[in-house]
Amino acid sequence: MSRLCITPIATPRSPSLDSRDATVIARELGARGVRFERWDASVPLSAAATQADILAAYAADVARLQATGPYSSCDVVRLAPDPADPEATRARAAAARAKFLAEHTHAEDEVRFFVEGAGLFYLRLGADICMVLCQQGDLLSVPAGTRHWFDMGTAPRFCAIRLFGNPDGWVAAFTGDDIATRFPTFDELAA
Numbered sequence: 001m002s003r004l005c006i007t008p009i010a011t012p013r014s015p016s017l018d019s020r021d022a023t024v025i026a027r028e029l030g031a032r033g034v035r036f037e038r039w040d041a042s043v044p045l046s047a048a049a050t051q052a053d054i055l056a057a058y059a060a061d062v063a064r065l066q067a068t069g070p071y072s073s074c075d076v077v078r079l080a081p082d083p084a085d086p087e088a089t090r091a092r093a094a095a096a097r098a099k100f101l102a103e104h105t106h107a108e109d110e111v112r113f114f115v116e117g118a119g120l121f122y123l124r125l126g127a128d129i130c131m132v133l134c135q136q137g138d139l140l141s142v143p144a145g146t147r148h149w150f151d152m153g154t155a156p157r158f159c160a161i162r163l164f165g166n167p168d169g170w171v172a173a174f175t176g177d178d179i180a181t182r183f184p185t186f187d188e189l190a191a
């Protein structure tokens with residue numbers, strides 16, 4: 001279930017708000033200039049589904065999203081364990097997880113529509129960190145320039161459609177701040 005924890009930066013494990021109510025999550029994030037919506041994402045995807053298959057399955061949603069911003073391009077990121085090769089799965093998971101685990105920004109909005117699984121965004125907004133556990137059906141748009149990081153957990157399982165205007169626009173610019181190390185992980189918050 002989607003979850004929002006808002007905690008002062010100074011007290012990473014003492015949230016001032018902890019909600020699993022999508023209406024509350026959308027309202028609290030909206031008040032901070034962050035778009036969060038619950039959409040229907042119930043198309044079954046086979047393990048062999050290609051990026052084209054997934055984009056085709058959600059073509060109407062992608063078109064609806066593209067109409068709301070300068071998001072001319074889209075692609076798909078999908079991670080799931082491979083039971084036939086646990087060692088390769090672990091290595092792939094660790095590499096993928098490490099990529100966006102430190103605080104960074106992008107020059108463009110980071111728009112993610114989760115169509116499978118879950119992932120945890122951390123948004124630095126003023127004196128707070130908003131921890132947004134996104135699950136299947138959640139749409140989150142991290143505004144350009146927002147300091148944030150993302151934890152997919154030690155056993156990632158998610159599929160998200162990513163929208164952007166310029167593929168170079170959401171290259172991560174790392175802030176060099178180690179703030180991410182002080183907050184609860186995906187494995188802790190998604191449990």
Ligand SMILES: [Fe+2]
Pocket residue numbers: 100104105106110148149150172
């Ligand atoms: Fe990012």
